[in-house]
Amino acid sequence: MRNVALLLALVSAPASAQNLDLLHQVIDIDLTAAPVTTVHLVIDLEILGPSTTLDLLIPPGTISELLVDGVVTAARPHPQGPSLAIQVPFASEKQAGERVRVEMTSSGAISCRRAGSTECFRTAMLTVFPPAAPAAAWHALNLWWSDAFTAEVQVRVPAGQKVITGQGEPRSVTALADGTERWVFDASTAVVGLELVAGAFEKIDAPNAARASAYYLPGAVDTAKLAQAVDLAASLLPVYDRLFGAAPIDRVRLIAVPRGLPFGGIGLLGTVLFGDYVFGELDYLLVQGTAHELAHTWWGNMTGAGDSAEAGFFNESFAEYSAWRGLGELQGPAVRTGGVRMNAVWYMYRRPEDRDIAILDPAIEDSDLFVWVTYHKASVALRALETRTGTAAFDRVLKRMVQLGVSNVTSDRFITALSEESGRDLSAEAGGWLRGVGFPHLTASAEIIGSEVVVRVSNDGAQTMLLPVRLTDASGRTTEGTVDIAAGTVEARIAFTGARPVLVELDPTWTAPREIIPEVVGDVTFDGEVDALDLIEVALRHGGDLATERRKDGGYDPLYDIDGDRRIGGADLAAISLR
Amino acid sequence: MRRLTCLIAIATACGTEAPPMITPPMPSATPSPSATPMPMAGFTPDAHADGMPAIWIEAAIIDGRVHAELRGAHLGPVFGLAIDLAFDPTHLALATATSTLAPLGVAEAAYVETRVDGRVRFGGARRGPAAGALIIDEPTTLARYALTASRDAETRLEVSQVVLRRPDGSFVTATRAGGALRSVQ
Numbered sequence: 001m002r003n004v005a006l007l008l009a010l011v012s013a014p015a016s017a018q019n020l021d022l023l024h025q026v027i028d029i030d031l032t033a034a035p036v037t038t039v040h041l042v043i044d045l046e047i048l049g050p051s052t053t054l055d056l057l058i059p060p061g062t063i064s065e066l067l068v069d070g071v072v073t074a075a076r077p078h079p080q081g082p083s084l085a086i087q088v089p090f091a092s093e094k095q096a097g098e099r100v101r102v103e104m105t106s107s108g109a110i111s112c113r114r115a116g117s118t119e120c121f122r123t124a125m126l127t128v129f130p131p132a133a134p135a136a137a138w139h140a141l142n143l144w145w146s147d148a149f150t151a152e153v154q155v156r157v158p159a160g161q162k163v164i165t166g167q168g169e170p171r172s173v174t175a176l177a178d179g180t181e182r183w184v185f186d187a188s189t190a191v192v193g194l195e196l197v198a199g200a201f202e203k204i205d206a207p208n209a210a211r212a213s214a215y216y217l218p219g220a221v222d223t224a225k226l227a228q229a230v231d232l233a234a235s236l237l238p239v240y241d242r243l244f245g246a247a248p249i250d251r252v253r254l255i256a257v258p259r260g261l262p263f264g265g266i267g268l269l270g271t272v273l274f275g276d277y278v279f280g281e282l283d284y285l286l287v288q289g290t291a292h293e294l295a296h297t298w299w300g301n302m303t304g305a306g307d308s309a310e311a312g313f314f315n316e317s318f319a320e321y322s323a324w325r326g327l328g329e330l331q332g333p334a335v336r337t338g339g340v341r342m343n344a345v346w347y348m349y350r351r352p353e354d355r356d357i358a359i360l361d362p363a364i365e366d367s368d369l370f371v372w373v374t375y376h377k378a379s380v381a382l383r384a385l386e387t388r389t390g391t392a393a394f395d396r397v398l399k400r401m402v403q404l405g406v407s408n409v410t411s412d413r414f415i416t417a418l419s420e421e422s423g424r425d426l427s428a429e430a431g432g433w434l435r436g437v438g439f440p441h442l443t444a445s446a447e448i449i450g451s452e453v454v455v456r457v458s459n460d461g462a463q464t465m466l467l468p469v470r471l472t473d474a475s476g477r478t479t480e481g482t483v484d485i486a487a488g489t490v491e492a493r494i495a496f497t498g499a500r501p502v503l504v505e506l507d508p509t510w511t512a513p514r515e516i517i518p519e520v521v522g523d524v525t526f527d528g529e530v531d532a533l534d535l536i537e538v539a540l541r542h543g544g545d546l547a548t549e550r551r552k553d554g555g556y557d558p559l560y561d562i563d564g565d566r567r568i569g570g571a572d573l574a575a576i577s578l579r
Numbered sequence: 580m581r582r583l584t585c586l587i588a589i590a591t592a593c594g595t596e597a598p599p600m601i602t603p604p605m606p607s608a609t610p611s612p613s614a615t616p617m618p619m620a621g622f623t624p625d626a627h628a629d630g631m632p633a634i635w636i637e638a639a640i641i642d643g644r645v646h647a648e649l650r651g652a653h654l655g656p657v658f659g660l661a662i663d664l665a666f667d668p669t670h671l672a673l674a675t676a677t678s679t680l681a682p683l684g685v686a687e688a689a690y691v692e693t694r695v696d697g698r699v700r701f702g703g704a705r706r707g708p709a710a711g712a713l714i715i716d717e718p719t720t721l722a723r724y725a726l727t728a729s730r731d732a733e734t735r736l737e738v739s740q741v742v743l744r745r746p747d748g749s750f751v752t753a754t755r756a757g758g759a760l761r762s763v764q
Binding site: 472473474475476500502503529530531532533535536538539540541542543570573574576577 | 658659660661689690691692693700701702703704705706707708709710740741742743744746748749750751752
């Protein structure tokens, strides 16, 4: 699911009147009088350059009080998005370095339905506010860049409701004389968005004091599936901590919210909101979704792109890459291979009308190809870059990106880090993946000469890559090698010791979006013959097909789809065996 | 390269072994100590390991034609196999009509045979992981070949390569045993 940073592009015109930094917010929200929601915000901000307004998403209901540095003022519709945003005018133009406090109270019934979409839930029994949806902007959010802030969140709810917001457990819960409760939370790590959920939620904790919990409404989900997600999140957290740097969270909180919101899941700092169908009929999303959304703790919350055109890449592509990286570490490399392959083939073969756009094309954010390119291609392109740099070097790059923090990551910094950590200039290769369209189509053959396997590969794509090669002899002993894929035809000699290889595999763990085509049709082992060795390889993949639903892994690998019908089946076996 | 998989369709076995059609390894007539030594036609098999995955050759010469069987035992659950029978093409040639079996089942498996000079590679695979494996532990004939031999040839039949795979794709090592062949015509 696209993360909060992409919501920032609601108003697409360039900034003009606002150049400021949200520092801290005190958010006081009253949920005791549904359908009315009352929000009192105290926003402290620092002026970065000449500014005349604070631009905000429209708050709930009607604004009853608005003060700028204690002086009453009135909001006006934002000229570039009057149905989405307001402008809070300053009495005079503010200059860099000045501090401003804005206090705003708004109250009224919230319509969570907007433009045919459900953006929040607000009833007497349930409140679900994702990060500052236009109809329910319960906290301030910088519309112009990924601007992290700290916060204190005070929530008043009817007794019996549980509140999940801020970062961590509530600082206090106080029973009030009128039978309501006041929950107070801190968000002491600066983030660009917060969630607020309140209702009669039940809770599941991961076993063995592991650092994960899940919240759900009784009867709404399959709790066994929810427990599975909690266990997975608890296991992934230390993996991600090690890979990307420790997250400033006490534990992971998964929250199953009613379906209908325009996302399957949304990941914040340590907290994930899931549509309840993830723990129901769409449970094939559970593993990937948990891993992906939890990764947003780092990609989109602890760090993120300043340029909204790159936000998708640094949020979604990195989260998806991280998901399969983490799952591979937990569940074995085959799981990672399956996930990366699923992403690669969805991009390669399921794009509408085979259209394409570059990962970092400035128009990607508004492109209908965003999903195919940003989630599916780009996450695998990162895998290709990992192969090129080596995993250790790539991990250093990842940590460097996280350490840059919110809004400071750029593609240039990323590419520079790749080059520095790998010790070679990777600007052309990374640029080919990130700024070029398409993917390599590799035509390959192999030949045993003496104690070497000579692999020849022709590349008609614009991207270059390091292509892993695995040789296996009849005892199962393997020899690893690589082919440095450039434009045109390249050749690599891979020495083996002992018995002759009986199987040559090119990129067997799917490290890139790529199509590998044998020189001889059906020769999936690349030895120049179509024989029993090829038959076995195809049979091992029998039943694989190109999924028609996104994120479903059909086990499809085009290499073994001899007849090109997007299914590995009897016809492909026949294509070999009936020759 | 020729591929004679179509012949598999007439295979007699459905996962069980067909009755042997050939005689035990020669020599079947031990020369009398008093008789004049004569050149003896026959196949002398190499020893093969017992109790371990093994592929070996049994062969006999009948009516001047070499009838060879590739046999296997203790192979365990087999998903796919590929076996190379190698011979000296200056002394031996595959007969045009060679019958092979379907040791991994008929409907549940697919087969292919390929030939190059001095080598025939026969193999098969179950039709996908869902088909599971077929356990081959008892001695089983996996393939059957007829070869024509030149006169007075002393040569060898070898199992030059065996690839044995489990349903998870893992490889299993099998010992290989060929044998010496002497033809007199």
